[in-house]
Amino acid sequence: MTVPTARVCGRAWFASARCVRCGQRSCDRRPVDSASDSDVVIVGAGSAGSVLAERLSADPSRRVCVVESGPGLSDPVVRALTEDATALPIDEGSPVARHLRTRLTDTPPRPGDIVRGDCVGGSGAVNGGYFCRALPEDLDWAPGWSWAEVQMHYRAVEDRLGIGKVSLMLGPTAAFVAAARAGGYRWLDDLNAAGSGVGAVPLNIIDDIRRGPGAVFLAPALDRPNLSVVTRTRAVGVRLSAGRVTGVDAVGPQGAVHLRSDRVVLCAGAIGSAQLLMLSGIGPVRALREAGIDPVADLPVGRGFADHPEWVLEAQWDGLAGHPVLEAVDLSALERGCALLTDLLAGVTGLGEPAWSTSQHLCGTAPMGSADDDDAVVDELCRVRGVSGLSVIDGSVLPRIPGRGPHATIAMLGHRAAEFF
Numbered sequence: 001m002t003v004p005t006a007r008v009c010g011r012a013w014f015a016s017a018r019c020v021r022c023g024q025r026s027c028d029r030r031p032v033d034s035a036s037d038s039d040v041v042i043v044g045a046g047s048a049g050s051v052l053a054e055r056l057s058a059d060p061s062r063r064v065c066v067v068e069s070g071p072g073l074s075d076p077v078v079r080a081l082t083e084d085a086t087a088l089p090i091d092e093g094s095p096v097a098r099h100l101r102t103r104l105t106d107t108p109p110r111p112g113d114i115v116r117g118d119c120v121g122g123s124g125a126v127n128g129g130y131f132c133r134a135l136p137e138d139l140d141w142a143p144g145w146s147w148a149e150v151q152m153h154y155r156a157v158e159d160r161l162g163i164g165k166v167s168l169m170l171g172p173t174a175a176f177v178a179a180a181r182a183g184g185y186r187w188l189d190d191l192n193a194a195g196s197g198v199g200a201v202p203l204n205i206i207d208d209i210r211r212g213p214g215a216v217f218l219a220p221a222l223d224r225p226n227l228s229v230v231t232r233t234r235a236v237g238v239r240l241s242a243g244r245v246t247g248v249d250a251v252g253p254q255g256a257v258h259l260r261s262d263r264v265v266l267c268a269g270a271i272g273s274a275q276l277l278m279l280s281g282i283g284p285v286r287a288l289r290e291a292g293i294d295p296v297a298d299l300p301v302g303r304g305f306a307d308h309p310e311w312v313l314e315a316q317w318d319g320l321a322g323h324p325v326l327e328a329v330d331l332s333a334l335e336r337g338c339a340l341l342t343d344l345l346a347g348v349t350g351l352g353e354p355a356w357s358t359s360q361h362l363c364g365t366a367p368m369g370s371a372d373d374d375d376a377v378v379d380e381l382c383r384v385r386g387v388s389g390l391s392v393i394d395g396s397v398l399p400r401i402p403g404r405g406p407h408a409t410i411a412m413l414g415h416r417a418a419e420f421f
Helices: 010-016 047-057 076-083 147-161 171-182 213-221 269-279 285-290 328-346 407-420
Strands: 040-043 064-067 097-105 110-117 227-230 234-241 244-252 255-260 264-266 309-312 355-358 390-392
Touching: 040 047, 040 244, 040 269, 047 064, 047 213, 047 227, 047 407, 076 213, 097 355, 110 269, 110 355, 147 213, 147 407, 234 269, 244 264, 264 269
Parallel strands: 040 064, 040 264, 064 227, 264 390
Antiparallel strands: 097 110, 234 244, 244 255, 309 355
16 A cells, blocks of 8 residues: 655654644754654544553653644633533534534434544543443453453543432432332442443543543653653554564655654554555455555455444424413323323334444444454454454454443553563
């Protein structure tokens, strides 16, 4: 395959990139080209990448470079948007999110937007803060990944983030809890504990402030002299030689650059990491050749893609002006409506053509598995099969989608996988 070739030296290019420490074009704390040769290059400063970068750079002898396509948290607009947990900054014009148009269903054709966080912190910096562990039955992927073996890594991430809970059960929430308990579900003080029940959802939100791994893990580590975080710079491929990784090709404010390293970790998310693998010649041979890419490794990248579907039922009615007084006839109509609803719920329901949408819980595009697993792209140490020095550590490696939202599990992946270096 053809990859971009850097036409500017590392020093000139890094001087043009914005530094996440100070938000300026360059940073005076050390030579700005010191990341052009690194022990590890991490592509993507999302939840997994932020946790991984913080842990790896804790060893002062290891030079770590993180490449992030979006802006850094030093930008006051970015910081304000990502901290405000009362809103989701994912609208079409958001400076911290990217919209990817896709087709959600074939019959009938239904378009939709896949929205990804595009800043330091990734999607974990713009989401709703739901932070639940996977269920025990979700975690039997491979040796080293059992429920018992990963609990310490979940706890380590949660302790740093400071997990809060919804403390008030009001209105529909209170009614839901009451109905669940009446149905035999016990109250769980900790929804992340084993067992079935109902409880307050754990949140990485404290006092309406979103506390994602980018802000809590990566940002405090930026003063480390062995850690470089280069923002507004998009990786476009992994460079390989004789089956071994030699670096990452990227495009920044001043054009193309090659970041040299014999250890590259893709943490760009289920879409981004899969795309980079395929652009680098790693994926299904037929798909690669159809795209004009020379195959390097024939692996089932993208085949296991999964998401939690969302079903949206829209209801519209004309609003009433004023405050009408309820009469007996209104109560009679309400009684008839309740009786009709009771009959409907007692019957067998066949869903018609629904309004399908996505929960944006993307995963499984480069799943983990054993050497004899034909569906696996990476091994139990997150190493890409057949390519030395290349790993994937993000939601891509989940062999199946967890029964709960995957954010906490993705952050846990970064913490656990740091032990493999």
